Amino acid sequence: MEHKVLSFENVNITGGFWNARQNILRETTVWAVYKRFKETGRFDAFKCDKNAKIKPHIYWDSDVAKWIEGAAYLIKKSPEPELEKIIDGVVDDIEKNQLPCGYFNSFYIAIEPQNIFKNRDCHELYCAGHLIEAAVAYAEATGKTKFVDLMIKYVDYIEYRFKIKGDTGFKTPGHEEIELALVRLYKFTGERKFLDLARFFVLERGKECENALTDWSNESYLQSHIEAKKQETAMGHSVRATYFYSSMADIALLDGDTELKGACEKIFDDIITHKMYITGGIGSTRHGEAFTIDYDLPTETAYSESCAAIGLVFFAQRMLALTGKKKYADLIERVLYNGFLSSISLDGKSFFYVNPLEIVKKNHTRHVSVNYSDNLPPMTRFEVFECSCCPPNIVRFLGSFGSLLYTYNDDGIYLQQFASSEAKFNINGKEITLVEKTSYPENVKISLVSSEDVTVFVRVPEYLGNSYVPINLTAGIEKTIEFEMPTMLIEGNPAILSTAGKVAIMRGPVVYCMEGCDNEGELFNIRINKDTDFIHGFDKELGVPTITVDAYMKKGNGALYSPMSYERQKTQAKLIPYYAFANRGENDMQVWTLFE
């Protein structure tokens, strides 16, 4: 059954785990990203000065647009005049430099006006999409419509060139995103033509053979191998893919298109049963930043891009709205506490683009006689990267985090993700305020009180069960639901090479990992006692919970190979949440550990 999603606009995160992260976002992250984007010329690029010292990149518009979108979410919640001033400046630049036809892309206007809409992989519609999303968010936050008006002019031009005249060098975008943006613009304006254009881009895709992206990829890399409705497995570049699947779900919902819905369900199941790290990370190879074959989930070379984690949540959230099925909320939880959260440092200043599940430091220096690097993922987060799609994506994702908490329908309210919050619903004309208190993920204890009598269906976390527990709230009377939060050893599917003979440790939704600085010897030589108790502690330096387990280390005799002695040394191993790794410099790290 379809659910409505309660927008973050109606949800205030009031305390606890996610409130702390939103505070860091507002105080630190949004400014840290702004500063690095300013320094690197990304903001000045909007001046479209072809003689500027720094040449813009084709995807810089999207970097800034995502940052604006995130900043708009912050403004929506609480005034931020400085942010507003910055954004107004960008909008003025766009107004000044937008072509008379409506086209806007800082790179193409400044550098290659002759190549507008000629190259499928040059991210023009992707940038357009992010600008549209930013414009809508900014209008919703401030009431200022100049930005969105400029973008509507641009969209009209896009519609004219791509759908009406059809004289562009390609038919559907190389990197999806505009589809999502057009749905959003439709919702904001109510104008069906935007939805129609979104549908056009979704349904035309894969109908005819457009040029393969480059000579190093095939059509599946950008989800153009077959029509959307016929797609059943997750293929290609994982960010493009999840954005596309999200837009498929959008259209399925808005059009009541059961074929598209069916395709989305198959693709989603393919991801979570074959192609996902335990952290919810997806896209297991750096080559094409792509999905690969089933069960191919290497740990040290895991790509697991931060933007793909975010894209997967977008997809799941839309599937939750489309079907009301719990598994989508379960998946969101998995990504949130692991593969998403690992992408940002605890201090909110630096970011992972790639989120490995294992670091063996010495492997980074194995080539001692040749100048070759295995291109293993970086061992620490960076403040900005050349391709800096992830940091502003994290800004907008955390800024709108509240949208993930609640859905609702005629039966009542569904509590999907746990966070201390105050939420305002309007269900069948009835205003309901719901207050939630929880220390999740410290424990599973949730207190609810509402302004009206209402049933709240509380999601039982995946590790505890497969149902929603209905709580019948009487106005003004607080009720509490509580479960024991288990710590568990987790095994991978026998078809996964990288997890064979190993276990991971999860406490509730949080995947734990070992870091070199907390443990002696090689991490890969630690074997967790499979009957271990779990000792729970707290790391004051990191400010995160810890788990200590009984383990063995294999004792060596110095020889390279010897008859099996089975000599072991008893030891203990300390683990921290995966999301907190790499906050103490370069370290060995592993999620999956041998057991005995």
Added chain:
Amino acid sequence: MEHKVLSFENVNITGGFWNARQNILRETTVWAVYKRFKETGRFDAFKCDKNAKIKPHIYWDSDVAKWIEGAAYLIKKSPEPELEKIIDGVVDDIEKNQLPCGYFNSFYIAIEPQNIFKNRDCHELYCAGHLIEAAVAYAEATGKTKFVDLMIKYVDYIEYRFKIKGDTGFKTPGHEEIELALVRLYKFTGERKFLDLARFFVLERGKECENALTDWSNESYLQSHIEAKKQETAMGHSVRATYFYSSMADIALLDGDTELKGACEKIFDDIITHKMYITGGIGSTRHGEAFTIDYDLPTETAYSESCAAIGLVFFAQRMLALTGKKKYADLIERVLYNGFLSSISLDGKSFFYVNPLEIVKKNHTRHVSVNYSDNLPPMTRFEVFECSCCPPNIVRFLGSFGSLLYTYNDDGIYLQQFASSEAKFNINGKEITLVEKTSYPENVKISLVSSEDVTVFVRVPEYLGNSYVPINLTAGIEKTIEFEMPTMLIEGNPAILSTAGKVAIMRGPVVYCMEGCDNEGELFNIRINKDTDFIHGFDKELGVPTITVDAYMKKGNGALYSPMSYERQKTQAKLIPYYAFANRGENDMQVWTLFE
């Protein structure tokens, strides 16, 4: 104490394991390699025709030279008029095309005469070295000295240009080999100037900074980072390295140079305690075909080049002569039955350049949306490759295999490697014929009978002990020594990532492996019962022994991740000798298996 090595000239392999392989060499391999070299233009290249349709490669001379050397060994043992005719043809071509100064290299004479001796990495001295070795071998086999005379003229020119005039573009060779050849030429001719030139190339190396090979390597890649005497660890390209270390050992022996000897001992120990696969394979990365850091021994991407295995035996054999220490013979045995023998198919027709220790077939097709290959090693042997150094190296190595069996000194005879054979010694003027009978490596049972009273020190294989057992033979009386041959589970050093939590199985000197076609399910999901019995069998199709062990398979429930159930399915796993893998098409394969 120094040992003398009994040359293969005085050893006839009369039966058993190695006799069968030498028969295949004579009947099949030497012709298979000839045919492919002929087809690919390698023989015609000696005509030095600059207008030839097929352009020669800079290292083709060495390919043919190694083949000639191998063919000469066969001729030495038993007439092969056809081989002799082919070789005479090549020698005639060399005579015809050798420059008046003595220089000969088919590529440089035909294609780039203006660049002679200008580029350190163009393998001229490497090719020269192999031609010299071939010439000496051919002279020793046939008594024909034309080839060696031509090469002496060439060496005189090399000496003039490199040592006397010093006007070449480099001082020491980029790829070592000529050092070994010059020592051999010295031994053949008795002329000290050849030894002096060998010593020059060995000792000058690393004294001053010569150009690094290319922009992708550093000086250690070609063992030029420091002087030979100061080297303590195995570095760089593993074939170059082992050839160089072999020549260091040669000079150490001939000059009584204890510094060089000490360097060799340190380097050898570094290899066998830090940088060697259980198969005796070395050089763990394809990037530079090089040694890497300690304990870096990945299995699936193991490079472990066939020529490097051969080079390591060359080095060990010289160290055995230099020191008389058993560990060098132990290492030779490890390489022979594993990393060397895997390089040639059971039918003798095709070859591995790279010898992986694990094949996961599905990983070869993981990139489904981009045109990218992880460059995993080929899963089957090829008849010839572009860079075809290994096949003819295998020919000459197997052809002179008899040289590995016996050493001797004033104390008596040392039986180092086991093979049914008839060997003729001249110890202090006394002629001794020793007849050995054995089915090794089927069992450790060796019968010896000699023509004179003599003490034979039989090497106790590494897996049984660390000594030589003296057998006092009375002329004409056969004595037999017998040990139980153990089958053992072997563990790797705890610092090795790829062997953590795993065991390998060895029976005697032979490493075993699992192949996909013999076992159900993913090999990496098999866990050997650590208390298993070993059931010994025989695979008729392959003609090799087999071992069957008790094992478990993890049972899955279909989910990608689940709480640890520890449900196992009892199974059995079948193993075959590692040297016999990849003789039944493409297969999953692994040497190291999980255990429980």
